[in-house]
Amino acid sequence: MTRGIHALGALTLSLALAACDLAPKYVRPQAPIPVGSPEGPAYVNGADAAIAPADTAWRDFFTDARLARVIETALANNRDLRLAVANVAQARAQYRVQRADLLPTVGATGTATYSEQPLVQFGQSQRLNNDVYQAQVGVSAWEIDLFGRVRNLGKAAQEQYFAAVENRNAAQTALIAETANAWLTMAADYERLRILHDLREAFGKTLELTRARFAKGVASELEVRQAQTSYDQAVSDIAQATTLVAQDQNALNLLAGTTVPAGDLPDAMPQGGATLENLPANMSSEVLLRRPDIAAAEHALRGANANIGAARAAFFPTISLTAALGTVSQGLSNLFGGGSDFWSVAPSATLPIFDFGRRKGNLQYARATYDALLATYEKSVQTGFREVADALARRGTMTQQLEAQTSLRDASRRAYILSDARFRSGVDSFLTTLDAQRTLYAAEQSLLATRLTRASNMVELYRSMGGGLR
Structure with a gap:
């Protein structure tokens, strides 16, 4: 024995x-994007932040304690993230099964x-x-495994497992960004509701005054109807905003996977901001390689390369x-x-002698799969570059736009106060006051939308640069 x-x-x-090993030697494809940051009037050149977004923990990036608690709840309860975790467990089990074939x-x-x-x-x-x-x-x-068929199948299964891990990471970064944007949207709608209540009160006082002047024969019925339109529009918008706040809360509960406590819900846009501001204004293409969705695409490409080796081994x-x-x-x-x-x-x-092209077809399929995944990887890199570039372009002009919108709102408010005083004293007609009311109403809405866009832009810039994994 x-x-x-x-x-x-x-x-x-x-x-x-x-x-x-009959698999082709894997070489990372050259990224089909520019090496540096995009340039143009929409972009601001500045020094990079001390810490890159990918190295900034989400608990440090989101400075509002309520928002941070909601994100933590979502990470613990969101069903889409649980599905991604289950997919990782499945891929890991499949890799173990495939790897076991190497040993008797x-x-x-x-x-x-x-x-x-x-x-x-x-x-x-x-x-x-x-x-x-x-x-x-x-x-x-x-x-x-004399020709590496089983080993390459094991490598392919391993890369699928790694891709599943990165897809789970991508699901986490997306969930954090979606939760933050949903919370900020609810905050903006709450503040919009407050603005509308203030405007309705002001428009209501103007309507009462116009009616009183009409009763005394000082104002015309046209002025009463014009004042009524502003008041009714505010009432209608309050009803719409109330619905939006309720829908925002429903969306936030779905992302969180449970009912968000009332103490964690926003009641207005945070005055000091909800996130850090010192994100980099410049970008290197190497930053994109840290994004989990791009890493997942590369792991899938590596797996396809290993499958080519397994298909080649079938000829021996x-x-x-x-x-x-x-x-x-x-x-x-x-x-x-x-x-x-x-x-x-x-x-x-x-060794099969006549298989009527089966092995050749499998090899052609493996090579075609590699080409398809190569295109997918390159598209992922290009998409990531565009997302970062769009966020940087939005950031580059946001400060100027926010300053202009704030000045416009302040000027509109002052113009409304002056026109209302002149109307009450009988100097100007109500048409001037009505125009000032509508201008102030639009300016308040535009400023709030700009503040929301700025806050959402910081979240998108953080996500697109690979933040949210820590």
């Missing part, structure tokens, strides 16, 4: 040492055969009992080994006695 073990080990070792499956069997047959001797009939007991340990049809013989070590005896008491041991080694090689 010892000689058989040595022979089996020597054969396996020699075949393992002779194994080769060792099995132990024990059999007992009882037989009885007639025996005629010297004219006398007897019954002959023949009991055989056998115990053995061995491997059956283990494929010796498949070598398998069946071996057994055991003992056999006609009596149970002698099963492990001296001289009852046996061993057997049966290597085999199989």
Whole structure:
């Protein structure tokens, strides 16, 4: 038996040492994007922040404690993220299954055969009992990976697992950004509702005054109707804003995976901002490689490259080994006695001669899959570059726009106060006051929308640059 073990080990070792890998050497594709940041009047050149977004923990980036608690709740309860985690577990299990094919499956069997047959001797009939007991340990049809087919399939499964991990990370960054934007949208709608209530009160006082002037014959019915339109528009917008706030809360609950506590809900846009402001104004294309969605696309590409090696190996013989070590005896008491041991080694090689193009088709399919995933990877890089560039362009002009909108709102408010005073004193007609009311109303809405856009832009810039994993 010892000689058989040595022979089996020597054969396996020699075949393992002779194994080769037929997969093409993987080289990371050159990114089809500019090396540096985009340039133009919309972009602001500035020094990079001390810490890159990918190195900034989301708990440090989101400075509003209520928003941070909502994000933490979403990370713990969101069902889409749980699905991504389950996909990671599935891919990890598949990789373990595929990797196990590299090693032989060792099995132990024990059999007992009882037989009885007639025996005629010297004219006398007897019954002959023949009991055989056998115990053995061995491997059956283990494929010796001489040409790397099994190893490449294992590499492909491993890359699929890595891609699943990165997809889970991408789901996390997207969830953080979506939750933050939903929270900010609700904050803006709450503030819009407050502005509308203030405007309705002001428009209501103007309407009462106009009616009183009409009753005294000082104002016309046209002025009353004009004042009524402003008041009614404010009432209608309040109803719409109330609906939006309720819908915002529903959307936030869905992202959080549970009902968000009332203490964590916003009641207005944070005055000091909800995020850090010192994100970089410049970008290197290397930043994009840290994004989980791009990393997932590259892992998928690596897996396709390994599958090409497995498809190439199919053109070479498949070598398998069946071996057994055991003992056999006609009596149970002698099963492990001296001289009852046996061993057997049966290597085999199989090479299909005529498969009518099956192997060639599999190789062509593997190469086409690689080309498709290469295009997917390059598109992911280009998409990531565009997302960052769009966020930087929005950031580059946001400060100027916000200052202009604030000045416009302040000027509109002052103009409304002056026109209302002149109307009350009888200097100007109500038409001037009505125009000032509508201008102030539009300016308040535009300023609030700009503040929301600025806050959302910071969240998008953080996400697009790979933030949200820590």
